[in-house]
Amino acid sequence: xxxxxxxxxxKRHDSTKDQSLRPxxxxxxYLLQEYHRIIKEPVPxxxxxxxxxxxxxxxxxxxxxxxxxxRSQEKAISSNLKTxxxxxxxxxxxxxxxDEELDFALIKIPKSLALFELFLQHITHNSTKGITVVxxxxxxxxxxxxxxxxxxxxxxxxxxxxxxxxxxxxxxxxKEVAIVEPIDTVEYNGQTYNQYWxxxxxxxIDYATQYFIVNLELKPDYKTILDLASGNGVIAKEISxxxxxxxxxxxxxxxxxxxxxxxxxxxxxxxxxxxxxxxKFGDGTFDLIVTNPPFHVEYEISIDIPIQLFRESHRCLxxxxxxxxxxxxxxxxxxxxxxxxxxxxxxxxxxxxxxxxCRKADW
Numbered sequence: 001x002x003x004x005x006x007x008x009x010x011k012r013h014d015s016t017k018d019q020s021l022r023p024x025x026x027x028x029x030y031l032l033q034e035y036h037r038i039i040k041e042p043v044p045x046x047x048x049x050x051x052x053x054x055x056x057x058x059x060x061x062x063x064x065x066x067x068x069x070x071r072s073q074e075k076a077i078s079s080n081l082k083t084x085x086x087x088x089x090x091x092x093x094x095x096x097x098x099d100e101e102l103d104f105a106l107i108k109i110p111k112s113l114a115l116f117e118l119f120l121q122h123i124t125h126n127s128t129k130g131i132t133v134v135x136x137x138x139x140x141x142x143x144x145x146x147x148x149x150x151x152x153x154x155x156x157x158x159x160x161x162x163x164x165x166x167x168x169x170x171x172x173x174x175k176e177v178a179i180v181e182p183i184d185t186v187e188y189n190g191q192t193y194n195q196y197w198x199x200x201x202x203x204x205i206d207y208a209t210q211y212f213i214v215n216l217e218l219k220p221d222y223k224t225i226l227d228l229a230s231g232n233g234v235i236a237k238e239i240s241x242x243x244x245x246x247x248x249x250x251x252x253x254x255x256x257x258x259x260x261x262x263x264x265x266x267x268x269x270x271x272x273x274x275x276x277x278x279x280k281f282g283d284g285t286f287d288l289i290v291t292n293p294p295f296h297v298e299y300e301i302s303i304d305i306p307i308q309l310f311r312e313s314h315r316c317l318x319x320x321x322x323x324x325x326x327x328x329x330x331x332x333x334x335x336x337x338x339x340x341x342x343x344x345x346x347x348x349x350x351x352x353x354x355x356x357x358c359r360k361a362d363w
Contacts, residue, residue: 008057008084013076014297016304023080024054026164027136031106032058034134034160034168043103046092046126048119049110051298053077053089060086065099067092067122069115069198070253072276093255094122095196102127109137109169111298113145115198115256118182120153124174133171141299142167153177183263188234189213195232195260200294205234208353209292212326213238215348215355216290222246226281226316228291228309229253233261235290240265249286251275278312289313289323295331307336314340314360323358 012023032055039045039062046065047055056066056077066089068074077089092098105123109116123133133154137146139162146169150157156172182197188205195202201209213235223246227236230250240248247269252258253276262272273280291313293306310333313323324347327333333356337344342361346354 008080008086010052010054010057010080011076011083012052013079014072014305016300016302021300023052025138026166027108027138028054030160030163030166030168031055031108031134031136034136034170035059035104035106038132038134039104044100045104045106046098046102046123047106048094048123049108049115050077051108053080055106055108056089057081057084057086060089063090065090065092065102067094067119069094069255070276071255071274072253075276094118095256095259098126102131105131105133107133107135109135109141109146110198111141112198113143113149114184114202116146117149117152118197118256120150120171121177121180121182124153124177125179127174129174131172131174135169135171136166137169139165139167183260186232189238191234191237191264193232193234193237193260194263196256199254199257199260200231206292208326208328209234211348211350211353212290212292212324212355216324217322217347217357218242218288222288222322224286224288224318225249226251226286226289226313228278228289228313229293230261231257231292233264235292236261236270237265239290240267240270245269247271249273251278278309278316281316283315284318284321285316287318287321289317289321290325291323292326295328303331303333303336306333310337310340310358314358317360319360319362321360323356323360325356325358326353327356328352329354 010023042062046067048067050056150171154171154174158170160168183194184202186193225246226249230252236248236250249271250261251273258274295303341358343359345357347357348355
């Protein structure tokens with residue numbers, strides 16, 4: 001594979017300190033090369049799962065629709081376009097109809113197979129009969145289920161040879177597939193939770209969250225509460241059942257999680273936010289912040305994002321306010337939390353999980 005010559009500056013725009021992590025991979029490069037090989041004149045095109053904007057920057061002249069699922073992704077793409085003096089992107093999401101039927105689509109295949117299927121369903125219902133879809137993945141991430149899922153939507157499913165440990169899968173001859181509501185249901189504590197394909201823990205409420213809910217410390221004077229990285233809203237829902245007079249905010253970086261939470265928890269005292277940081281909130285806004293923070297981003301494992309959220313939480317807590325965190329024990333958040341908060345305690349722990357309680361002091 002001949003690497004596309006890039007004159008663009010592409011940065012990660014996240015909080016990782018690992019300099020070895022690049023903002024794009026050989027799979028992104030392979031996708032771009034294949035696009036230029038196939039497409040000679042611009043056609044209505046969509047890009048899916050372009051995490052930091054490598055594809056969006058290189059294809060900006062063709063004005064593609066950029067389908068995003070995360071606020072952090074949208075911010076990173078916008079920032080990289082601006083850095084390179086390129087026009088703003090045309091953003092969409094996998095739950096919205098695109099403005100013009102697609103003739104071509106590029107997918108950097110996500111880790112979540114359910115999200116990959118949601119992308120394919122979105123494409124098949126927003127495209128011409130002759131749509132071509134080119135997907136890319138690193139060979140170490142291949143699963144036979146990718147072929148199985150693709151075959152539900154397209155008759156033609158062909159894989160390329162591996163180049164620089166990346167591979168392409170080209171989909172043609174789309175099938176007539178009925179529109180299916182892309183929602184799973186999960187039962188917990190007598191409640192039914194709806195969540196869109198791709199939202200974390202589709203089979204059951206994850207065990208860390210269950211442990212957190214059971215051992216969460218709530219007080220009557222916690223009047224303003226934030227569920228940070230709120231997922232499908234189950235933690236906030238359980239809190240609202242126990243403290244119905246509290247004002248509860250839910251925030252998540254993942255659009256499909258926010259839209260799922262809107263299905264599950266409603267009311268005048270409930271507020272949903274689609275964002276990846278707390279910049280919209282003033283100092284001393286909350287009495288309590290609760291979180292089961294993510295430490296996986298696709299195939300990367302990093303605690304840099306949670307630590308940044310802990311710092312922001314300190315600013316947004318009222319004096320004597322509390323941050324409560326559930327985490328896998330091996331992550332060792334204690335050292336980092338003690339550098340941010342004046343008082344950090346273990347509220348509860350078992351063999352797998354630990355709940356930290358942090359207090360913002362008045363000095």
